[in-house]
Amino acid sequence: MQAKTPSDSITILTDMVLPGETNPLNNLFGGELLARMDRAASIAARRHSRRICVTASVNNVAFNKSIPLGSVVTIEAKVSRTFRTSLEIFIDVWIEDRESGEKIKANEAIYTFVAVDETGRPVEVPVIIPETELEKSRYDAALRRKQLSLVLAGKLAPSEATELKALFI
Numbered sequence: 336m337q338a339k340t341p342s343d344s345i346t347i348l349t350d351m352v353l354p355g356e357t358n359p360l361n362n363l364f365g366g367e368l369l370a371r372m373d374r375a376a377s378i379a380a381r382r383h384s385r386r387i388c389v390t391a392s393v394n395n396v397a398f399n400k401s402i403p404l405g406s407v408v409t410i411e412a413k414v415s416r417t418f419r420t421s422l423e424i425f426i427d428v429w430i431e432d433r434e435s436g437e438k439i440k441a442n443e444a445i446y447t448f449v450a451v452d453e454t455g456r457p458v459e460v461p462v463i464i465p466e467t468e469l470e471k472s473r474y475d476a477a478l479r480r481k482q483l484s485l486v487l488a489g490k491l492a493p494s495e496a497t498e499l500k501a502l503f504i
């Protein structure tokens with residue numbers, strides 16, 4: 336399988352926040368943002384693997400900034416690292432200042448997808464080669480995040496999480 340770069344999977348969704356998508360403070364409902372990010376990440380995973388990809392875990396979501404009604408929201412998803420059958424997707428969320436058009440970072444998230452065949456069985460994905468400094472640093476930290484996710488899911492014994500142990504030794 337031919338290696339790919341993060342820019343091969345880049346997926347950008349731009350949309351507006353409508354009244355039916357807000358909480359009582361008139362900010363974008365968290366679950367709505369999660370769904371939009373899942374959609375963008377799913378497309379990025381598919382662009383990298385050219386396979387059906389299912390969400391395996393949501394590793395991190397930081398709701399750092401509320402997103403008011405009427406905001407123009409841009410979600411950018413890119414594959415940050417691949418393993419054998421799983422892919423880590425990094426998602427950055429921006430809102431646009433109405434008057435200046437300036438992009439303000441609102442949130443970020445990290446999802447893990449698994450490529451599967453038509454029967455739902457995991458299949459191998461192409462390797463990824465990070466290019467920019469940011470892509471390289473996200474790539475380098477991804478194994479640590481994968482191990483943490485597997486430990487929290489009860490799929491990896493903490494004693495086997497070598498990358499996590501290395502942080503404390």
Ligand SMILES: CC(=O)SCCNC(=O)CCNC(=O)[C@H](O)C(C)(C)COP(=O)(O)OP(=O)(O)OC[C@H]1O[C@@H](n2cnc3c(N)ncnc32)[C@H](O)[C@@H]1OP(=O)(O)O
Pocket residue numbers: 373377388389390391392417418419420421422447449451455457481484485488490
């Ligand atoms: C787009 C959508 O919303 S899809 C709907 C929501 N998602 C789903 O319905 C998925 C339901 N879950 C599943 O189908 C399965 O649990 C799968 C396909 C995710 C994993 O299947 P498993 O039988 O656990 O397969 P297996 O143990 O071989 O793991 C496959 C890969 O997933 C990784 N993985 C599994 N669980 C996790 C987790 N919680 N966190 C990180 N990685 C995980 C494994 O480490 C492995 O990665 P690797 O091959 O790259 O090393």
